[in-house]
Amino acid sequence: MSENNPMPDVSLPGKPPVVLRFSQVGFSYGNLAVLAGVNFHIHEGEFIAMVGPNGSGKTTLLKLLLGLEQPDSGSIKLLDESPKHARNQIGYVPQHVTYDPTFPITVREVVCMGRVLATSYKKTKGDDEATMQALAQVDLADVADRPYSELSGGQRRRVLVARALVAKPRMLILDEPTANMDSESEIRLFKTLGKLKGKTTILIVTHDMSMVSSLTDRVFCIGGHHPSGKGRTVVQHVLEPVSHTPEDIYGGKVMRVLHDVEIPSDTCENPIQGAGDE
Numbered sequence: 001m002s003e004n005n006p007m008p009d010v011s012l013p014g015k016p017p018v019v020l021r022f023s024q025v026g027f028s029y030g031n032l033a034v035l036a037g038v039n040f041h042i043h044e045g046e047f048i049a050m051v052g053p054n055g056s057g058k059t060t061l062l063k064l065l066l067g068l069e070q071p072d073s074g075s076i077k078l079l080d081e082s083p084k085h086a087r088n089q090i091g092y093v094p095q096h097v098t099y100d101p102t103f104p105i106t107v108r109e110v111v112c113m114g115r116v117l118a119t120s121y122k123k124t125k126g127d128d129e130a131t132m133q134a135l136a137q138v139d140l141a142d143v144a145d146r147p148y149s150e151l152s153g154g155q156r157r158r159v160l161v162a163r164a165l166v167a168k169p170r171m172l173i174l175d176e177p178t179a180n181m182d183s184e185s186e187i188r189l190f191k192t193l194g195k196l197k198g199k200t201t202i203l204i205v206t207h208d209m210s211m212v213s214s215l216t217d218r219v220f221c222i223g224g225h226h227p228s229g230k231g232r233t234v235v236q237h238v239l240e241p242v243s244h245t246p247e248d249i250y251g252g253k254v255m256r257v258l259h260d261v262e263i264p265s266d267t268c269e270n271p272i273q274g275a276g277d278e
């Protein structure tokens with residue numbers, strides 16, 4: 001597939017559909033060029049890591065993906081639609097949530113907010129059921145009626161995952177999910193993500209460039225500058241299993257991101273089906 005002639009979002013036989021496609025995307029804040037010629041796609045059910053150093057454009061890429069910013073050039077298709085139209089089908093787990101610890105809100109209520117926000121109607125019986133299901137998915141059903149402020153930082157992050165899951169999203173995006181977490185909380189979070197793997201498409205955005213969880217199917221890096229000099233581009237890198245590392249990092253075995261060996265970002269080895277390049 002040539003860079004200037006991206007393939008349409010039509011799945012090949014035997015391949016899961018493409019849920020997100022960036023085609024030749026460029027974006028600047030005024031004179032500050034951030035992204036240029038960005039081409040990548042994600043298939044339904046994949047577990048993807050998007051890595052990049054601080055200031056490389058990860059948040060900008062998320063804003064484009066969610067339709068909060070518009071690309072200067074190129075196009076973005078999310079679930080076959082424009083990001084603005086499709087973003088209510090995305091579960092987003094932010095890095096930071098500011099909350100007032102004196103505000104008396106329970107874990108159950110925090111999770112249910114994800115349901116109300118996504119569907120914009122009054123709370124129903126179905127919401128209660130979905131809330132408890134989402135809490136069970138993150139192994140926190142037993143704390144449903146505790147005040148949110150009493151939970152540890154790691155538990156609160158999992159509550160936010162439940163809040164994102166409660167509207168049954170087609171894709172889950174986690175922004176720096178393990179920032180400021182101890183290793184035990186990290187393990188529990190990745191256990192939760194391991195259970196979700198394959199059931200929903202998962203995109204983790206992180207500045208940790210060197211290692212990712214072995215749950216990861218493919219890793220994209222926002223890195224080198226585009227030949228045009230007008231911003232950074234995104235490439236796909238190869239993952240290598242690492243032996244002799246403690247298994248408690250990233251909630252299981254870790255994979256090393258090989259930055260000296262890259263494969264073009266518009267190809268896909270499709271680890272789900274083990275099929276050839278697209």
Ligand SMILES: Nc1ncnc2c1ncn2[C@@H]1O[C@H](COP(=O)(O)OP(=O)(O)OP(=O)(O)O)[C@@H](O)[C@H]1O
Nearest residue numbers: 029032034052053054055056057058059060061207
């Ligand atoms: N609203 C804005 N207006 C102008 N420049 C911005 C704006 N937001 C971000 N930038 C700049 O765009 C570049 C990319 O920023 P972005 O926040 O996307 O990077 P990041 O990879 O998410 O960084 P970090 O890991 O530090 O959060 C940076 O140079 C940043 O200073």
